[in-house]
Amino acid sequence: MIRFFQRFFCLACFLLCTATLPLSLWADGVWGTTNVRYAFQSKQPVVGEKSLTLTAWAGETVNAQLVLHNVTSQEVLYRTVLQRLKGKGKEQITPKDIALGYVDEVIADTFSNCGKHEVERYGRFMQADRITAQNAFVVPQGQQRGVWLSIAVPRTQRPGRYKGQVIILRNEKIVERLSLTLHVQPRLLPEASKWQFHLDFWQNPYAIARWHQLQPWTYAHFEAMRPYMKMLANGGQKVVTATLINRPWDGQTYDAFGSMVQWVKRADGTWHYDFSIFDRWVQFMDECGIRDEITCFSMIPWRLSFQYYDEASQSFQEWKGAPGDSIYTERWGHFLSAFAAHLKEKGWFSKTTIAMDERPMPAMRHAIAIIHQAAPGLKISMAGYYHPEIEADLFDYCIDEQSPEQPTPAVLERRKREGKTTTYYTCCSSRLPNTFTFSPPAEATAIPWYALQKGMDGYLRWAYNSWPADPERDSRFTAWSSGDTYIVYPKANPSVRWAKLIEGIQQVEKFRLLLAEAKQMGNVERIATLENLLKRIDVTQPETTTMVQVELNALSAK
Numbered sequence: 001m002i003r004f005f006q007r008f009f010c011l012a013c014f015l016l017c018t019a020t021l022p023l024s025l026w027a028d029g030v031w032g033t034t035n036v037r038y039a040f041q042s043k044q045p046v047v048g049e050k051s052l053t054l055t056a057w058a059g060e061t062v063n064a065q066l067v068l069h070n071v072t073s074q075e076v077l078y079r080t081v082l083q084r085l086k087g088k089g090k091e092q093i094t095p096k097d098i099a100l101g102y103v104d105e106v107i108a109d110t111f112s113n114c115g116k117h118e119v120e121r122y123g124r125f126m127q128a129d130r131i132t133a134q135n136a137f138v139v140p141q142g143q144q145r146g147v148w149l150s151i152a153v154p155r156t157q158r159p160g161r162y163k164g165q166v167i168i169l170r171n172e173k174i175v176e177r178l179s180l181t182l183h184v185q186p187r188l189l190p191e192a193s194k195w196q197f198h199l200d201f202w203q204n205p206y207a208i209a210r211w212h213q214l215q216p217w218t219y220a221h222f223e224a225m226r227p228y229m230k231m232l233a234n235g236g237q238k239v240v241t242a243t244l245i246n247r248p249w250d251g252q253t254y255d256a257f258g259s260m261v262q263w264v265k266r267a268d269g270t271w272h273y274d275f276s277i278f279d280r281w282v283q284f285m286d287e288c289g290i291r292d293e294i295t296c297f298s299m300i301p302w303r304l305s306f307q308y309y310d311e312a313s314q315s316f317q318e319w320k321g322a323p324g325d326s327i328y329t330e331r332w333g334h335f336l337s338a339f340a341a342h343l344k345e346k347g348w349f350s351k352t353t354i355a356m357d358e359r360p361m362p363a364m365r366h367a368i369a370i371i372h373q374a375a376p377g378l379k380i381s382m383a384g385y386y387h388p389e390i391e392a393d394l395f396d397y398c399i400d401e402q403s404p405e406q407p408t409p410a411v412l413e414r415r416k417r418e419g420k421t422t423t424y425y426t427c428c429s430s431r432l433p434n435t436f437t438f439s440p441p442a443e444a445t446a447i448p449w450y451a452l453q454k455g456m457d458g459y460l461r462w463a464y465n466s467w468p469a470d471p472e473r474d475s476r477f478t479a480w481s482s483g484d485t486y487i488v489y490p491k492a493n494p495s496v497r498w499a500k501l502i503e504g505i506q507q508v509e510k511f512r513l514l515l516a517e518a519k520q521m522g523n524v525e526r527i528a529t530l531e532n533l534l535k536r537i538d539v540t541q542p543e544t545t546t547m548v549q550v551e552l553n554a555l556s557a558k
Contacts, residue, residue, distance in 0.1 A: 028078075029147075029168045029176045032067040034503075035442045035543055037128040037496065038146035040105055045069035045144060051179035055553040059155040059189035060506055063499050065103070066166060066178060069144040079136040079169040080147050085162035085182055093162050093182065097154055100166075102137050103146040103496060104130040107474040108437040108482040114428040116479045127437050127482075129496050130472065130489045150499065151182060159186040185556050189509060193289055195236040196512060197448055197505045198421050198458025200295075200398070201487070202241040203229070204466040205281070207255040211467060211490050216258065217277050222284055227492035232464060233289030235502045240285045240294045242278055244339075246307040248298040253466040253485060254477070257297075263308035263335070265317075271334055275342050282348065293396065293421075294348060295355040295381050299323075299332060299367045306331070323366030332367075333374040340375035349378070353396055358384030368393050383425055383460060396421040398460040401430055412455045424451060425460040428480040433539045435461065435497040437475040437483030442542035444497045445504035449537040449545055452508050464488060507549055514555055529555065 030048030032038060038046065046067040056062045068078050080100050085093040106129055109122035131148045139145055149166070161183050168176035205225060209216040212224045246259040260281055262274040282294055300323060310317045321328035336354070343349040354371055356364060364382070368390060371378055381396035385403040391411065399406065401424050407415075415422050426434045426447070433443035433450060451459050466485040468477045475482040487498045511530065518526040533551055538544045 201464035229288040336374040353381035444500035446542035448504040
């Protein structure tokens, strides 16, 4: 007890003294934490350590964040360098597997729930979120910057301790050396394409075309999309988002979705469908590493109007119809029959789903009946509330985290045995956990753990890159809370949210592997330890994931 009070007294004295120290006595840089968004404008520099130890499996990406504070009386240029991490003998982790970039601020607001709103009504705040590719940047006097470090440990990396230094230069003169040790454990994380966690972020090709000022579906457009989609694949993405009609969600995004299939009414009154863009998109995503499932939207759009090209008038027209109308049944029946035949020809039938998001129950039942009749065996997916009456019809069922009714453990287990996928999603109405620009970073890490706790297979988020007008500067939109419409930035820059989400997915994969190993060995004590670890995750206190990660690494060493 005496030692406790001695330590407490020393800590209190340290905090009291450092709170009043002049800037000139503070260090330029220290190790911070990835669970904090370090604001540019700060009253006092961050108190931290000069050395850091990380633990990882081979094949895992680990993150760290250091904090720089301009302690001079003028604007200065900072540069951070980490050349390599050296192990025993010739073993090393080279710069190609290490990324350093400062965390830039964007304009954000606060939680606003769902629906249209005046942007300024919910505040205007700066949040550090965009991880840039820059390791050199100007910092005004008295300001601070977070610098994000990611190490993608090669799958062939030998176990051991790898040591190096992050060198901090101020106006090209070395002012700090922060020590870094990476302990690579004798464990291997499978490559992202083999992760069990079912990640589904809806992609928006049209936003990328607008930002890069490219004509959609040109060669240049596909090449511009490649780094974004490879980054998504490296996060374990399983699903390709495809559109069968124009504006399936009407105009809810800054860049509306077009159709990847052109419906054509010939001059003789017959119907033809051009699948060429759809085919190129699916093939492109396969090249990027996303190939498990193709979800196709939507038989029940927000506005029940369907665009087609009329050869007789040589113009685009629309036909209107709702589920239950004879014209709706006829047109969709004809399309689905042709689409199913095309999918079988391409070898994609078994992994394609006709996708819907929450719509009135009678409409969904009509649509499901048409699919079963016109294209027997074609899978169906849906995102929305849980409805037991249509659950058996849905191959991929993503359930709103706030749905009044949730599937029972018995239903989830049955769906697993049947080879079906069950996930959950958060959206504009989910205050916590979520991936808004202002969400504490640890919330993103908690999301995969929450899915595992619930007995679900993964997580869906409706917007990977549906950027607002100026996403690098302002993350707000005319509807929903800031950051709701995207989680990665132009130039394929990740966000703090994205990095922390992938961190959580990797932890969940490690947990599954350790649990499977314990069950195979019949190690009852280890099984109980892991199961208790899972129970300790609390989404209302997302930083519990940090403690669990430490214990996972300790278990990995045994």
